[in-house]
Amino acid sequence: MSGARILRYGVPPPFEFEAPSSWLGRLALAQGCSLEEIQVFLDIHADVDVDQMMYGKALAELRRRCSLPQTAFAIAGSVMAGLEKTGLGPWSLATTTRGTPAFRYCPACLRRRSTPHLDIHWRFIDWRYCPLHNCLMESVCWQCRTPVCYPQDMALSKAGRAGNASQRRCLNCTADLAAAKPCLVNPATSSALTELEACWLLNGRALLASLCSGTARYRAEGVGTAALRRRVYQEWLPLPQQWLRVERRLRSDRSLDNLVRESVRLRPREELKTPWGSVISLERW
Numbered sequence: 001m002s003g004a005r006i007l008r009y010g011v012p013p014p015f016e017f018e019a020p021s022s023w024l025g026r027l028a029l030a031q032g033c034s035l036e037e038i039q040v041f042l043d044i045h046a047d048v049d050v051d052q053m054m055y056g057k058a059l060a061e062l063r064r065r066c067s068l069p070q071t072a073f074a075i076a077g078s079v080m081a082g083l084e085k086t087g088l089g090p091w092s093l094a095t096t097t098r099g100t101p102a103f104r105y106c107p108a109c110l111r112r113r114s115t116p117h118l119d120i121h122w123r124f125i126d127w128r129y130c131p132l133h134n135c136l137m138e139s140v141c142w143q144c145r146t147p148v149c150y151p152q153d154m155a156l157s158k159a160g161r162a163g164n165a166s167q168r169r170c171l172n173c174t175a176d177l178a179a180a181k182p183c184l185v186n187p188a189t190s191s192a193l194t195e196l197e198a199c200w201l202l203n204g205r206a207l208l209a210s211l212c213s214g215t216a217r218y219r220a221e222g223v224g225t226a227a228l229r230r231r232v233y234q235e236w237l238p239l240p241q242q243w244l245r246v247e248r249r250l251r252s253d254r255s256l257d258n259l260v261r262e263s264v265r266l267r268p269r270e271e272l273k274t275p276w277g278s279v280i281s282l283e284r285w
């Protein structure tokens with residue numbers, strides 16, 4: 001590994017929305033080497049946030065050294081370039097109490113993926129629910145309560161030593177993350193949410209679409225980075241403490257599943273006014 005300049009074999013193709021830190025863990029496993037060796041080969045310091053830095057020249061160099069196509073990590077690169085332009089700062093990204101980069105995850109998404117991987121938008125604290133499965137994102141393992149952090153050396157983890165080296169598994173206790181019971185919440189129909197809370201959920205989704213405006217396929221029209229930053233600070237999104245109280249209430253409400261399914265008080269999505277809803281298509285986000 002140390003003598004190689006370009007990896008040409010055993011390089012797993014990144015998924016469209018995959019985060020670079022997720023892919024690095026899979027790359028080390030595919031190469032049969034340690035994560036440290038991969039980071040040294042790619043000149044990535046162990047104490048940096050790989051996802052935050054991976055755009056522009058850094059991303060171009062990663063593609064070159066790993067023989068990846070120019071489309072690899074196009075979404076992740078565009079999102080992080082947008083984050084840098086807005087000046088929103090690294091506090092938009094999920095971390096542990098120790099400052100280690102962390103992910104939220106959707107159990108239903110992990111369950112349906114033949115190759116488990118973690119998406120770039122799962123790094124953002126304002127991506128609070130999965131629009132595909134209408135459930136809150138999970139931030140820790142349901143069994144041992146350990147945060148999900150990457151890149152990690154999956155082969156050397158407890159899960160890896162037990163033969164379960166996969167991003168569907170908790171690397172600390174080997175529990176199947178996809179087995180977590182989802183907390184159902186649909187911002188378009190749920191009477192468990194107030195109008196403001198429903199808007200917060202949709203605004204987090206719209207934020208990611210705005211940050212990805214550099215990618216033509218997800219282009220935003222008429223929303224500049226300066227305007228985006230102002231709108232975030234004008235309470236279009238909740239403070240972490242505000243949302244923590246809401247999430248505790250939702251997760252402790254034993255009747256939430258019935259409330260979501262019954263949709264007693266229908267709230268059509270088009271009636272929920274988000275700051276970017278009229279100029280950004282959110283279909284893929």
